[in-house]
Amino acid sequence: MSNPKGATVIVVGGGVSGLSAAWWLARSGVDVLVLDKGIVGWEASGRNGGGASHYQSPLFAEEQRLWPLMDEMLGYTTEYQRGKIVLATTEGQLKHYKYVAQMFTEQGSPSHEIDRQEIRERVPMSGDNILGGVHLTIAGQANPQRTVQGYAWAIQDLGGRILQHTPVLRLVSEGGKVVGVETRDGILNCDSVVVAAGPQSASLLAGIGIDLPIAAARAEMIVTEPAPMMAIGAVDGNGLYGRQTKRGNLAYGGGPHEWLDVGPSGPSARPGSPLIRNLTKRLYGLFAKAPSLRVIRSWAGVIENTPDGRPVIDRIDNVTFVTMSSVGFGLSPASGHAVRDLVMDGKCSFADLEKLSLKRFDGLDKDWREQKGWVSRSETL
Numbered sequence: 293m294s295n296p297k298g299a300t301v302i303v304v305g306g307g308v309s310g311l312s313a314a315w316w317l318a319r320s321g322v323d324v325l326v327l328d329k330g331i332v333g334w335e336a337s338g339r340n341g342g343g344a345s346h347y348q349s350p351l352f353a354e355e356q357r358l359w360p361l362m363d364e365m366l367g368y369t370t371e372y373q374r375g376k377i378v379l380a381t382t383e384g385q386l387k388h389y390k391y392v393a394q395m396f397t398e399q400g401s402p403s404h405e406i407d408r409q410e411i412r413e414r415v416p417m418s419g420d421n422i423l424g425g426v427h428l429t430i431a432g433q434a435n436p437q438r439t440v441q442g443y444a445w446a447i448q449d450l451g452g453r454i455l456q457h458t459p460v461l462r463l464v465s466e467g468g469k470v471v472g473v474e475t476r477d478g479i480l481n482c483d484s485v486v487v488a489a490g491p492q493s494a495s496l497l498a499g500i501g502i503d504l505p506i507a508a509a510r511a512e513m514i515v516t517e518p519a520p521m522m523a524i525g526a527v528d529g530n531g532l533y534g535r536q537t538k539r540g541n542l543a544y545g546g547g548p549h550e551w552l553d554v555g556p557s558g559p560s561a562r563p564g565s566p567l568i569r570n571l572t573k574r575l576y577g578l579f580a581k582a583p584s585l586r587v588i589r590s591w592a593g594v595i596e597n598t599p600d601g602r603p604v605i606d607r608i609d610n611v612t613f614v615t616m617s618s619v620g621f622g623l624s625p626a627s628g629h630a631v632r633d634l635v636m637d638g639k640c641s642f643a644d645l646e647k648l649s650l651k652r653f654d655g656l657d658k659d660w661r662e663q664k665g666w667v668s669r670s671e672t673l
């Protein structure tokens with residue numbers, strides 16, 4: 293059964309990667325349809341720390357250019373804030389954070405070490421256990437739920453369509469090209485497809501002979517009762533990332549992660565592992581002078597990791613695919629722009645995507661996950 297009510301471009305996956313790509317395509321006047329098996333942003337995209345500072349990425353400059361413009365471009369707030377302080381409780385952390393500040397500076401974003409007095413003034417909840425810290429002047433963070441909502445509304449404002457609760461069962465190809473996607477209601481036709489299905493991109497792409505090496509891991513976050521408002525909303529450190537919400541809650545996450553096997557219906561990570569106790573302990577290490585705050589919420593999300601930890605953004609024939617390897621929220625304004633360029637022009641107009649190409653994994657051993665130890669120790673979820 294073929295349903296001609298597809299679209300010129302079908303985007304599989306309504307996380308930030310798929311939504312941003314669809315938004316950029318809709319901005320260019322393309323007839324675009326996003327399909328999500330659940331609701332938009334329900335997986336990693338609505339559950340992350342909101343960090344937007346990926347200095348190691350070829351998309352960094354575009355990430356930093358776009359975020360301050362996003363509220364105006366989307367027409368909706370993302371609660372983006374610029375500037376971040378990162379605090380260390382060990383010499384090892386301090387060394388690493390100083391290196392990060394140096395990398396930011398080398399890329400044109402002056403960042404510097406701050407002394408204990410400045411730390412006490414800017415982060416009054418930090419305690420005497422803090423050895424030092426850095427101020428990353430342009431690193432930023434936004435509210436993931438608001439951002440997902442903003443992308444989704446902006447796509448629809450531009451005439452794009454979003455169908456939720458519509459799993460794509462397979463990509464349908466004819467004569468070597470994808471001509472549509474199969475859903476429970478039949479086949480939706482398209483001229484080209486964007487696969488942005490998070491951990492499930494691998495199985496969808498495998499169906500048309502594309503091998504995308506990713507390993508899924510559970511990451512967790514905790515949220516506390518509101519704390520006194522800090523002048524700077526983004527204070528990372530002690531191995532944690534996160535933000536203070538507009539209401540004052542501290543929303544934080546951080547490794548270690550737990551490796552997962554992803555079953556046919558996708559991941560269903562649940563919180564409640566020992567990671568939560570570990571996160572809570574480290575949060576009180578970061579803010580030792582915070583008043584007693586209860587952890588009021590926690591959740592888990594699944595991130596997909598490539599063997600070298602960098603995203604894959606690539607195109608083969610009329611199939612463009614994007615998998616963000618744990619840095620997809622912050623990079624989403626830029627990744628969507630890159631996907632739009634690949635779909636419409638065949639190449640990215642603002643960055644060299646060579647480092648993000650799939651071909652860098654040519655010749656990868658089949659058992660690369662086992663070799664890295666990135667395997668689940670539990671049952672398939």
Ligand SMILES: Cc1cc2nc3c(=O)[nH]c(=O)nc-3n(C[C@H](O)[C@H](O)[C@H](O)COP(=O)(O)OP(=O)(O)OC[C@H]3O[C@@H](n4cnc5c(N)ncnc54)[C@H](O)[C@@H]3O)c2cc1C
Pocket residue numbers: 304305306307308309310311327328329330331332333334335336337338339340341342343344458459460461488489490491492493496511512513533545558592593594595614615616617618619620621622623
């Ligand atoms: C706890 C946590 C903290 C994080 N912190 C940060 C951070 O601070 N900064 C940062 O940049 N990144 C962070 N990340 C990573 C970031 O959230 C992800 O890289 C990003 O959200 C990936 O977005 P995505 O759209 O590619 O994938 P996803 O968000 O996984 O979205 C994929 C979508 O595809 C849909 N889908 C799957 N299969 C199908 C199918 N067959 N048919 C239709 N739809 C399908 C799913 O329902 C889902 O909505 C964090 C992640 C977690 C879990």
